[in-house]
Structures are given as structure tokens and as C-alpha cells.
Amino acid sequence: VRERKHRRPTINNIADVAGVSRGTVDRALNNRPGVNQRLAEKIRRIACDLGYAPNRAAKALRFNYEPQTIGVILPAANEFFDDVVRGIKRAEEELHGMGVHAQIETIDESDESAVVNTMMRLSEETEASGLVMTGPDTSKIRTAINSIADTGIPVVTINSDISAEKRLCFVGQDLRKSGLVAAELLAKLVPTPGTVVAVTGDLNFQAHRDRIVGFQEGMEKWGKHLKVAVGEGYDSYQGTLRCVNDAFSSAAHSGTEVVGVYMATGSIDGCLEAVNNLTAGNRPRIVTNDILPAVEAGLADGRIDFTIFQDPEYQGYMPMKVIYEYLLTKRMPESHWFQSPIRILGAADLE
Amino acid sequence: VRERKHRRPTINNIADVAGVSRGTVDRALNNRPGVNQRLAEKIRRIACDLGYAPNRAAKALRFNYEPQTIGVILPAANEFFDDVVRGIKRAEEELHGMGVHAQIETIDESDESAVVNTMMRLSEETEASGLVMTGPDTSKIRTAINSIADTGIPVVTINSDISAEKRLCFVGQDLRKSGLVAAELLAKLVPTPGTVVAVTGDLNFQAHRDRIVGFQEGMEKWGKHLKVAVGEGYDSYQGTLRCVNDAFSSAAHSGTEVVGVYMATGSIDGCLEAVNNLTAGNRPRIVTNDILPAVEAGLADGRIDFTIFQDPEYQGYMPMKVIYEYLLTKRMPESHWFQSPIRILGAADLE
């Protein structure tokens, strides 16, 4: 005779109490059609009274009846997304043997119709039960997401959001905050007055703008002693080199010195090269984003002071978990936006 | 007829191929006694060839046969551990309906025999299937851990390690690295020569020493322009006040100025008070540890620049997951030491 200690109520218990069969309880609790309204009500009340919560293991086991595929659409050949994929793999590992696996498709993310085609292929041909994706926020793609979501397939956008109102949620960075943190750090690293240069790629991109906005906001808060100059390097070595050069010379013209550089995005190499050429005495403090080989090298040899890191693995791991949870429970996730944590990393973290 | 797409091999498939029953396959794969050596070998080979991995949902479901209790032993009335408990609850939530739950016991952690008694009570009376605990690293407690581990009950130590070789693993901070990160940050925040004061509680405690060691190491790397003074505040307001006072006056005597303070542990209030009294012009840069109300207030109003944060929730969440995984698979965790991530937080993170 096994004791009942700590055993949580099951649909069987509810069925017993209500004097009906398990099947009816299941139908009532999951709002399935074909059950007497008043009976359903009664069953739900009993479930509530008993403190019933469904057993996840049992639900998961049933998945094996018809294993579930989660389709993933990512840009091809991108360092950042290699780490995202690592996060997806880690989630898959954890969900291993829970009847769920990922099918990753890489595409040219700027190619709108390639994105839509892949979405369709995954949802129709592969019969994916969920979609994790990134891509441009265009109306064609928004429509595709909404119509797929209407089919009942949860869609999670990652990295850069797509404003389709029917997507389940977005997993990505708070770019404004990332800029804010960078500003506080840089402002405190540079106690003396002077100019700080914020280098970005192209201010026509929302993502690039957001970081700069946050940075400027932060500078108003913590960097009152500093002047901010913003430059666009268009993500190329030459462009970045030129823009940093320009910033230095116009600072010199206005009689101040460049004491700090924030590399919001773009070619780290170009920036470091320019700084190297231009500074004779005191090197400006440099804060970058992410961890690329050039950043790691810069941190190690002291040319870069700190980098603002956004866990890319999180952007792979989290969406998988969210979709799995949704498939299991059919409940909306707690948040529309899961923010990948912002971390300040220095040379000490490279160990 | 359901298609076989993506369905992973089960023990049934293995049984079919090997021409034996599921029971035998189960015994062979789990190294249970009572199965012909050569047959077991053959079965394992087939499993490997088929790429078999056990279905976690099915294993988890079986747990409900005899629900599992994980015993947790924590110090009573401690701000830090409130967050640890939050992590435990989160894990419990995730494991909800997986046949696992936590039973938390709070004790006076300095009371060796109270710790041992609670351990025994949890393992014998409650029949816990796993133990998460913290306590002093004494031989009596080490022996208790080892003997409980010998029973087959996994024991995970958290926060401060207990060097019982049979514990499953330790989940906690890398204190040396925490000091190292603080040093890099403080050194870079203070470009001008001067003295930095590292305030700790009591250097007789290993934990307190470790942070200071890391800090000194980091100062040698990144703070060559700075002199380091170490003070013990014995975790009291008065002690900290006095020790910071002393550090300031002896710095003044040797003709340097205190330009930075590292509060490795102890009374933040005492430190802030002392600094406030002593500095007329430039306030020294201050780096603290953890997030206590006093730290939050200090960050918000600018008296503290940054704090080195060690996610306490992680120290609750992770051990639960590790033990669950162990109960499920009976495999040792990947690491003996799960390090809670070290994060630098500033005012920007309070938002």
C-alpha cells in the first residue's frame, strides 16, 4: 500500500469526485466541445478546489504520439547566430526525448520572399508545430506571420522584432538599455571633460538608432562633463576608419579631446586602427558591443576596456522553451518580450 | 498508419532488433543485475547503433509512482537566501507535475549539530531523494554528507562549498574571480595614481580572503598605478566605519589619497558613512558586492558606482535542476562546480 504523501491530484481524482469519467474531465478542463455546460462548470470548480494542475510529464509523453518539429529560420553565415544556434541545440538537448526537435533553416535575411517561402515550407511541408524566426519587419512578412499564427502555430521572433501582432512573443535585446549601460560605464570611466564618440553603422536602421538614443540618454544622466559626437561607419572598415577620423578632427577643431569611444556596432578593426593612429598620449577609453574575435583580442591587450555583451545563446534557448511550454499548455507566455540579459564584460572575464 | 518521421528509437525498437523483451533491454541499458553479460553487451551495441536515448518524459512520468522530495537546508533570516529560495521555487514550478517538490528547512547555519540533525531528519524521516544544503565546512558535516551520499542520495552544496568528496557538486560563486572583476573595474574607473581600499569582513574566513586575493591579483594586472590597502570591518557598522577611517588616515600619512573603495563584504552603511565624512572634494569611486537595499540606494544616488552581482536565484534554481537530472538519469553532472554568473551592475540596471 503506497502512501499518498505529496501526490498531487490528477484528473482521475477529479473524475471520482465529480462522478464522471476521465475523458469528460479532460474535455471540461481543456474547453473541448461536446460537454454539458453546467457539468463542465462543476468539474472546473472541483479541479480548482482540489488544487489541480496538469502533470507536465504525462502531457509531454503524449507528444511522442506525433513528435513535434519546431522550425527555426536564421540568417546564414553570421558569427552572432552561431551562438544562437548553440542555444537552440542546448534547448533541444534538454527537450531531448520530450518529443520535440528543431529544424534549422538558414537564409539570406534581407531576402523578403526567401523568408516567406521558408516560413511556408516549414509550416506546410514540414508541418512544424512552432516557428522561431528573424527577418526584416516588412508588411509581407508580418502578414505571413499573422496568417501562420492564425493556423494555431506559435511564432516567436528573435534578435530583431517583427511587429506582427499575432506572434507569440519576441526574444531579444533591449537596445536602448544596452546604450544606456554603455553610457554609464563610459561616463564613469572618463572622469575628465572631453568628447566621447559613439560609432554606429547606419542611423537609418531602427536598431542602430535605438542604441544611440540610449547612449545619449545615459550621457545626459551620467556624462554631463562630456560632449557626445555620433558617427556612422556603415559597418565597413573604411567607413568606420573615416568616421572615427572625422570625429577626432572635429573634436580637435572645437578644442576638445576625444576621451572615450563607444562602438555601438560596425567594424571594430576600423575603429581600433583609427584610434591607434590618432592618439599619441592618453588612449581614449573604449567600450564595444558583443564578443567578436576582434573584441576579444582588444580586451586581452587592453585596447578595449569593456564590452556590452548580450547572451546570444539566450536568444536560441529561450524561444525553444517558450514554444515548448506553449505547445504543452496552450497558454500565452508571461511576457511579450523576453530580454536577453545585458552584461558588462572586461578582460577579467576572458579567463 | 502514422508515419515514423522523426520518431526516435525506443526500448521497444531495441527489443525487436535484439529479439528480446523490453524488460531485458531495460535491465541491460541500466546495468541492472541479472542479465547475461554477452546479451547485455549486444543490446547496448544495438542501442548505440540505433542512436537510442531514453525518453525523459516517460522516465519523469514514472516518478509519480513515488513522488520525490528534495530536501533543502538554508540559513534562517538572511536577505541573500530569500533570493535563493526564489530560485528554488522557480525550479519547483518548472518541475511542477514532474513528481518532484522541495522541502525547505531553515537553520542557524553556524550550529554544526543542527545542520547534521536536519540532514538526518530529511534523509531518514522525510526520505528525501536528494539534498541541497549549505553549512560550515567541518569534518562532522563532511562525514554526514559522505555517508548520506553513500546511501545513494545526491547532495549538492551551495553558496559556500563543503569539501566532502562524495557530494554531487557545488553551486556557487567564484570568489577569486569576483575580486578580479572588481579590481579591473575599479582600476579602470580610477585613472590617476592613489590608494584603493579593499574592505572585507574577517580575513580568517576563507570566503573573505578569496575575494581579496582576487582583488589584489587584479590590481597587479590592471592597477599598477594604484596602491592597495586592505581593511577588516568584521561585518559591523562600527568596525567598518573604523577600518575605513584608518585606511584614509594612513593613506594621508603616506602622502597619497584614497581614490577608490572596494567593499568586498560587510556593512555598506558604515563604509558610505565613513567616506562621506572623510571626502571633501573628489569622492572616491566605490564598487560593492551584491544588491542589498543600501547598495541600491547608493547606486541610485551616485554614491556607489557599480556593484558586483552574483545571481542568488541561480544558486537555488541550478541545484534543483541538477538533482532532478541526476534522479532521472543517474549520471553525474557535467561539472563539479556550477559558477553563478558574475555581473557588473550600475545605476542603469536599476531601471
Place this chain on the structure above:
DNA sequence: TTGAAAGCGCTAACAG
């Protein structure tokens, strides 16, 4: 509208 039964993959108890 409801009940009964089968089965997801695995393990433990019981037979042989």
C-alpha cells in the same frame, strides 16, 4: 453528451 479503452516510453514486480 458521456463512457471505455488504448497507448505515449519506461520500470518494477511477478512469473517462468
Place this chain on the structure above:
DNA sequence: CTGTTAGCGCTTTCAA
């Protein structure tokens, strides 16, 4: 040493 069976909790048929 090996096979058989029941059952963990839930959902989905099929039958009533």
C-alpha cells in the same frame, strides 16, 4: 536469466 504485465497521467479515438 528472461518474459509478461500493470501502471505513472493524459488525450484521443470509438462506442454507447
